Amino acid sequence: MTGVTPLHPSPLLAVDGVSLEYRTPGRVVRATHRVSFDVHAADRFVLLGASGCGKSTLLKAVAGFIAPVEGEIRLDGEVVQGPGPDRIVVFQEFDQLPPWKTVRQNVMFPLRATRKLGRKEAAERADHFLDKVGLSAFADAYPHQLSGGMKQRVAIARALAMQPRVLLMDEPFAALDALTRRKMQEELLALWEGDEADGGRFTLLFVTHSIEEALVVGSRIGLLSPHPGRVRAEINSHQFDLHSAGSPEFQAAAQRIHGLLFEAPQQSAAEPASAGAPARRYA
Numbered sequence: 001m002t003g004v005t006p007l008h009p010s011p012l013l014a015v016d017g018v019s020l021e022y023r024t025p026g027r028v029v030r031a032t033h034r035v036s037f038d039v040h041a042a043d044r045f046v047l048l049g050a051s052g053c054g055k056s057t058l059l060k061a062v063a064g065f066i067a068p069v070e071g072e073i074r075l076d077g078e079v080v081q082g083p084g085p086d087r088i089v090v091f092q093e094f095d096q097l098p099p100w101k102t103v104r105q106n107v108m109f110p111l112r113a114t115r116k117l118g119r120k121e122a123a124e125r126a127d128h129f130l131d132k133v134g135l136s137a138f139a140d141a142y143p144h145q146l147s148g149g150m151k152q153r154v155a156i157a158r159a160l161a162m163q164p165r166v167l168l169m170d171e172p173f174a175a176l177d178a179l180t181r182r183k184m185q186e187e188l189l190a191l192w193e194g195d196e197a198d199g200g201r202f203t204l205l206f207v208t209h210s211i212e213e214a215l216v217v218g219s220r221i222g223l224l225s226p227h228p229g230r231v232r233a234e235i236n237s238h239q240f241d242l243h244s245a246g247s248p249e250f251q252a253a254a255q256r257i258h259g260l261l262f263e264a265p266q267q268s269a270a271e272p273a274s275a276g277a278p279a280r281r282y283a
């Protein structure tokens with residue numbers, strides 16, 4: 001890269017004052033209220049909050065499945081109007097892979113469906129990304145022949161093969177056992193590190209309700225308070241990884257986040273949880 005890097009380059013993804021609602025006959029549920037955050041290229045931005053605070057709804061809105069009732073979401077400065085191949089979601093559920101397709105065919109499918117690549121190139125790209133997630137030997141297997149962790153690896157390979165502008169992950173490891181979950185976190189970070197060789201690290205927007213997972217996976221964390229979801233604070237977490245998980249600094253950060261997420265409502269009344277107030281920022 002040449003030239004001077006601006007101090008605050010414009011974000012790749014801007015979520016700007018976004019309120020999201022579910023409307024059913026006779027009832028409106030406000031899932032998020034004026035949520036704002038920026039995700040820069042190669043960030044690993046984590047949305048963290050208790051169940052029901054609107055994390056998944058926000059991710060669906062960034063994916064383009066839900067339109068904001070207030071505010072806007074911009075990708076590369078363009079307002080998001082609907083789903084697109086520049087934003088791919090990896091879900092928690094193991095059944096996100098069509099069972100009648102082989103592993104290779106699953107990875108190839110979106111590449112072909114969006115006419116991104118021809119059959120031969122799509123097969124080559126699929127094999128490349130299956131190799132990256134350690135599943136070359138299972139390219140001709142069917143999803144039911146794989147473990148939960150392997151299915152999630154296929155879903156990750158399929159998403160990365162599309163080379164999206166932002167990879168969206170909605171609690172992708174929540175249904176895995178603790179050991180596999182830890183291994184998958186490690187592998188995700190290794191894929192992100194290794195992606196430099198493929199022309200630049202991918203940008204991640206990751207949803208979790210686990211404080212530890214947020215600290216390990218994220219370079220930056222947006223804390224959401226519930227009912228409706230509002231940004232409570234933003235925290236830098238790039239200094240942590242799986243190896244620092246037991247350290248005093250890690251424990252202190254986890255404690256601080258716990259306090260911010262669960263501190264008493266009367267304390268938060270004077271704090272930024274009030275509608276429209278700016279979130280606290282931590283270095």
Ligand SMILES: Nc1ncnc2c1ncn2[C@@H]1O[C@H](COP(=O)(O)OP(=O)(O)OP(=O)(O)O)[C@@H](O)[C@H]1O
Pocket residue numbers: 022023029030031049050051052053054055056057058209
């Ligand atoms: N389809 C729906 N119809 C009506 N309300 C919904 C719908 N989906 C979610 N909600 C409500 O919107 C709010 C936010 O839900 P959301 O699933 O985004 O939260 P979350 O933080 O992802 O929770 P979890 O961690 O449990 O998945 C909740 O109050 C939920 O009950």
